[in-house]
Amino acid sequence: MIRALAWRSVTARKLRAILNGAGIVLGVALIFSVLSLSKTIVGTFDDLFSAVYGETDLIVSGADAAGTVDQSLLSKIQATDGVDVATGSVMSVLTLVKSTDPKTAAKFDQKQQINVGGVLPSDPDLSGAEISAGRRLRGGYEIQIDQSFAKHNSLKIGQKVKLASQTGIDSFTIVGFFRIGGGIDFGGQGFASIPLDTARKVFDVPTGYGEIDIAVKPEADLASVRKAIEGQLEKGVEVRTPSDVSDDINSQIQGFNIILYFFSAMSLFVGGFLILNSFNMTVAQRMREIGMLRTLGGSRGMIARMFLFEAVLLGLLGSVFGVALGLVLTKLMVALVGNIGLPMGNIKYPVYAFVTAPTLGVIATLFGALRPAMRAGRIPPIEAVLSEHRAKPLKLRRRVLVGTTLVGLGLLGVFTLASANKTPLPIVLAGAFGVIFLFSGVIMLGPVVVPVIVRVLSWPLRRLSPIEGRLAADGSRANPLRTASTASGLMIGIALVAAIGSLGSSFIGSISDDLDAELKHDFTVQPQNLTGGGPQATISTNAAEAISALDGAGPVTGVRLLFLSSGYGAGMQAYGLDPSLHLRFANPEYAAGARPDVDARLAAGEVTVPEALAKRKGTKVGDKISLEGPRGARNFTVAALQKGNSFEASSIVMSHESFLAVYGIPGYTQVLVIADSAELHGALGKRIDQLLARDYPAFESLSNEDVKTQIKNQINQVFSIFYVIMAVAILVSLLGVVNTLLMNVLERTREIGVLRAIGAVRWQVRRIIIQESLLLTSAGAALGLVVGMALGYAFVRGINTGSGGVGFHPPIAVIFTVAAMSVIFGLVAALLPARRAARMNVIEAVSYE
Amino acid sequence: MPTDAPSSAPTPSPTANAAVVVKDLTKTYQSGPNAVEALRGIDLTIERGEFVAVMGPSGSGKSTLMHILGALENATGGTVWIGGERITGLDDKRLTLLRRDAIGFIFQFFNLLPTLTAEENVMLPSMIAGEGAGKLRDHARELLDLVGLSERREHLPSQLSGGEQQRVSVARSLMRNPDLLLADEPTGNLDSKNAAAVLDMLRDVQAKAGHTILMVTHDATVASRASRVIFLRDGRIAGEVPGGDASRILEFFGSLEQD
Numbered sequence A: 001m002i003r004a005l006a007w008r009s010v011t012a013r014k015l016r017a018i019l020n021g022a023g024i025v026l027g028v029a030l031i032f033s034v035l036s037l038s039k040t041i042v043g044t045f046d047d048l049f050s051a052v053y054g055e056t057d058l059i060v061s062g063a064d065a066a067g068t069v070d071q072s073l074l075s076k077i078q079a080t081d082g083v084d085v086a087t088g089s090v091m092s093v094l095t096l097v098k099s100t101d102p103k104t105a106a107k108f109d110q111k112q113q114i115n116v117g118g119v120l121p122s123d124p125d126l127s128g129a130e131i132s133a134g135r136r137l138r139g140g141y142e143i144q145i146d147q148s149f150a151k152h153n154s155l156k157i158g159q160k161v162k163l164a165s166q167t168g169i170d171s172f173t174i175v176g177f178f179r180i181g182g183g184i185d186f187g188g189q190g191f192a193s194i195p196l197d198t199a200r201k202v203f204d205v206p207t208g209y210g211e212i213d214i215a216v217k218p219e220a221d222l223a224s225v226r227k228a229i230e231g232q233l234e235k236g237v238e239v240r241t242p243s244d245v246s247d248d249i250n251s252q253i254q255g256f257n258i259i260l261y262f263f264s265a266m267s268l269f270v271g272g273f274l275i276l277n278s279f280n281m282t283v284a285q286r287m288r289e290i291g292m293l294r295t296l297g298g299s300r301g302m303i304a305r306m307f308l309f310e311a312v313l314l315g316l317l318g319s320v321f322g323v324a325l326g327l328v329l330t331k332l333m334v335a336l337v338g339n340i341g342l343p344m345g346n347i348k349y350p351v352y353a354f355v356t357a358p359t360l361g362v363i364a365t366l367f368g369a370l371r372p373a374m375r376a377g378r379i380p381p382i383e384a385v386l387s388e389h390r391a392k393p394l395k396l397r398r399r400v401l402v403g404t405t406l407v408g409l410g411l412l413g414v415f416t417l418a419s420a421n422k423t424p425l426p427i428v429l430a431g432a433f434g435v436i437f438l439f440s441g442v443i444m445l446g447p448v449v450v451p452v453i454v455r456v457l458s459w460p461l462r463r464l465s466p467i468e469g470r471l472a473a474d475g476s477r478a479n480p481l482r483t484a485s486t487a488s489g490l491m492i493g494i495a496l497v498a499a500i501g502s503l504g505s506s507f508i509g510s511i512s513d514d515l516d517a518e519l520k521h522d523f524t525v526q527p528q529n530l531t532g533g534g535p536q537a538t539i540s541t542n543a544a545e546a547i548s549a550l551d552g553a554g555p556v557t558g559v560r561l562l563f564l565s566s567g568y569g570a571g572m573q574a575y576g577l578d579p580s581l582h583l584r585f586a587n588p589e590y591a592a593g594a595r596p597d598v599d600a601r602l603a604a605g606e607v608t609v610p611e612a613l614a615k616r617k618g619t620k621v622g623d624k625i626s627l628e629g630p631r632g633a634r635n636f637t638v639a640a641l642q643k644g645n646s647f648e649a650s651s652i653v654m655s656h657e658s659f660l661a662v663y664g665i666p667g668y669t670q671v672l673v674i675a676d677s678a679e680l681h682g683a684l685g686k687r688i689d690q691l692l693a694r695d696y697p698a699f700e701s702l703s704n705e706d707v708k709t710q711i712k713n714q715i716n717q718v719f720s721i722f723y724v725i726m727a728v729a730i731l732v733s734l735l736g737v738v739n740t741l742l743m744n745v746l747e748r749t750r751e752i753g754v755l756r757a758i759g760a761v762r763w764q765v766r767r768i769i770i771q772e773s774l775l776l777t778s779a780g781a782a783l784g785l786v787v788g789m790a791l792g793y794a795f796v797r798g799i800n801t802g803s804g805g806v807g808f809h810p811p812i813a814v815i816f817t818v819a820a821m822s823v824i825f826g827l828v829a830a831l832l833p834a835r836r837a838a839r840m841n842v843i844e845a846v847s848y849e
Numbered sequence B: 001m002p003t004d005a006p007s008s009a010p011t012p013s014p015t016a017n018a019a020v021v022v023k024d025l026t027k028t029y030q031s032g033p034n035a036v037e038a039l040r041g042i043d044l045t046i047e048r049g050e051f052v053a054v055m056g057p058s059g060s061g062k063s064t065l066m067h068i069l070g071a072l073e074n075a076t077g078g079t080v081w082i083g084g085e086r087i088t089g090l091d092d093k094r095l096t097l098l099r100r101d102a103i104g105f106i107f108q109f110f111n112l113l114p115t116l117t118a119e120e121n122v123m124l125p126s127m128i129a130g131e132g133a134g135k136l137r138d139h140a141r142e143l144l145d146l147v148g149l150s151e152r153r154e155h156l157p158s159q160l161s162g163g164e165q166q167r168v169s170v171a172r173s174l175m176r177n178p179d180l181l182l183a184d185e186p187t188g189n190l191d192s193k194n195a196a197a198v199l200d201m202l203r204d205v206q207a208k209a210g211h212t213i214l215m216v217t218h219d220a221t222v223a224s225r226a227s228r229v230i231f232l233r234d235g236r237i238a239g240e241v242p243g244g245d246a247s248r249i250l251e252f253f254g255s256l257e258q259d
């Protein structure tokens, strides 16, 4: 009986059921694809590491997987009890040079990048590679390449290939192919090995090892060998198993995953919200019928169950289609993330995604349907005979009070998360609940705030078409609760877009500001894959020399950068520079109490520390701080505390010698170039480009404008995936707008009929619904922009308090795009309802009561 | 059909000065497999300035006739001229403009817009026609004065009694000064006192401004206020009686219902 009634209800309101279903489909598809996406990312790394590390039991390297460990460490490890084999290698990412024509060669192509390891040819191979053709390395400029990369680039054994490295272009003879991981493709990532001696020259790594790979004797106990090795390591050097390495990478990606999960959960939340509004409408519509059922003896529970059954039905159906759509959406997501530069292997659909996504879908549907169902259960039988149902008056005062409190708490939570330097679970939860509180607060305030927004926004409409504008505004005011919750659904999606946009524009804006204000150089030369995956490539000192020899080049200096994940400056970066050229390239500003002649002190092995970090750590000028790197831990005296927001000012600054001593990174991260005179700027730029294209195709030269554009593009690329997720949330909320408009049309059948009867043409009726739709979407967008920017502001202020370096910049482009889109959304959402209104049967509308 | 029924209206001539001319009008509703013939050939002429009442048993086609004359619905067959213009065969847009410019409608269920004040409801037809609000307001006030609601201008429909609402809707139907006023049971939802008031007003208006009025009613007393009464039965005109004498109307109506 209950089932029959529920089914009848679905079929009687087919369109609404379809809209609700579509909302669930989209939400479930998103959850499914995000789960699959993160599984694919993690799976790619797992495969990659198990393929690359093959028989390796332990790996010794710097904690940050950058820089090199001391060369003498290898023999110590080899002498350790239980160690069977230990091999040292150096690594870099090189670029396959297909042509040296400056026009075609210059542009970076991920598919041409290859991870090259320098290994001792006499060492046993501990990797999972099996030679599939040709022979092993002997020495000199020989190279072994993995099969799938060779195939991609149609390379043959015996052929000579040109590879661009930090030191320039070198020619290698291909002596063999190998297969790793049974020949799986890692999204175009290539692998190769060359003899260690050659690698030291090519990579410009005269001493040290990027990592030491260890195989333990079969009879030895892994844990105790590990202990024994650990005992010989300095701070900053680590011994890990291959699975530790992939776990570390995965935990780095975890943050990204959590954001993805959070955002897709928000979309599903919007889906639940859609259901909530929709079921509320259904309950309102069936008030009399429900009263009737109650008169006939239907119990409260039965009525509530009827609605919940309908919700389960909807949730299940939506979930099935959602998973189907999710399979497709995953491909899009994987492509987007691949674009950012993460290696992407075969798409993996985890089993749990097939369970989790539909379960969450049904839960969201039930969550949405619960309150309306309970409300329906409470409908008294008397409703059956009342001709008109009077809505309960809203408790505005309580709403304002609770809503404002939630908004305040929410912003505080977000601020707390952003300002934290470490992110233990409670703080992450504070942030997540902050966002949820903020949205809940705004939703509570909706019925108070949205009518005001609608009134303001309807003003131009009323000017433009007095009667249609008026009736459109009346329509959205008729049921403030419904209007507010519809606009709130849209608000959530838009707010997250605006919040991300605010973060993006604040990062971009702050970096641009710094570039404009503080940097004196004209060009930045850096590896083309600076932000790509894999070991960080560097620029050799000879490239810097070649550039400074160019006509028109003024001072040229190299800098070294490293993001620190452990030790004193964890979360900040280390910045190595040439103290004698420091003031030519920067305007450092020191807090009071700095020692005199900071640059001489830097040259003598002291460091400067960002003021904010020093405050947090209680460091004073003259104190000693300990920095850890692959070359061990070293103590440095603090010469000064640096103020300001520039990249340098938020780093621990030291001389190149100090940097090398701790981190063992041989090449420069960037080379900065100043033109001799302003007139020479353009000409110098061209010369640098030519030089790089001819001799160093792995590098690119960027003007300060280019740097800004590049940063902007990179940030936007990383954010693009969030925008896609939010687009789904917005789509779901637009279904809600359609739903509400349809309901409003239905409720205003008589009014619309009257208008038509006394002479309103179809187009005028359409215009009313379109304007009503525009009011809804633009109110949602306006609210979303304000809430999103508040969220972004809280976040940016938090980051600034925590680590400094960013100021809030409003996301102008996002604001205009959202404003324009909200108009398009409004027009699109109105299509169907406006059509219904215009096609309405006038006589039926006006004839009956 | 009673044999002693008066002959139906004279053969209409479209060019004549008539307000409404109907010739062989039929309307068939196709609902599923069975067709309902609501009108089976109506011939009718109403001269300008006439006040005609339409009576007939339930389901005889009164509303259907009104809807077609009011350009709310298309005829199945036959021809209709309103004010000399042939309306059968016009498209939705032309019909809508005709409703807007030449016809006033008064409904049984008042049909005022709930969010507009009495005055705004009266102004509505002109606002839809895109006329500027300034002059409209004065005209709307005059009309509200006419229907005796000067004090109720700012009230919303929900704040007015049924009779008051119907008077607002009369004022609204007069706003664009249409030649033809159509009223389908305008007093059907009112008590006799309010019904009489609304009817007095309609008569007044008709006498003063010379509107043509066609009104459906079930009430012989109401019908007796008209200049003539037309009877419908089974979608045909069953006869016609001059207005004024309620008992004669009642008698004729009784004879219709008996067969």
Ligand SMILES: Nc1ncnc2c1ncn2[C@@H]1O[C@H](COP(=O)(O)OP(=O)(O)OP(=O)(O)O)[C@@H](O)[C@H]1O
Binding pocket: B029, B030, B031, B036, B037, B038, B056, B057, B058, B059, B060, B061, B062, B063, B064, B065
């Ligand atoms: N949309 C429709 N679809 C099918 N049949 C209809 C439709 N509208 C009216 N009818 C039928 O046409 C006939 C005439 O209906 P109409 O409403 O004109 O009667 P009426 O004389 O106004 O009756 P009442 O006095 O009850 O208002 C009736 O049999 C009715 O059932």
Ligand SMILES: [Mg+2]
Binding pocket: B062, B063, B064
């Ligand atoms: Mg009728």
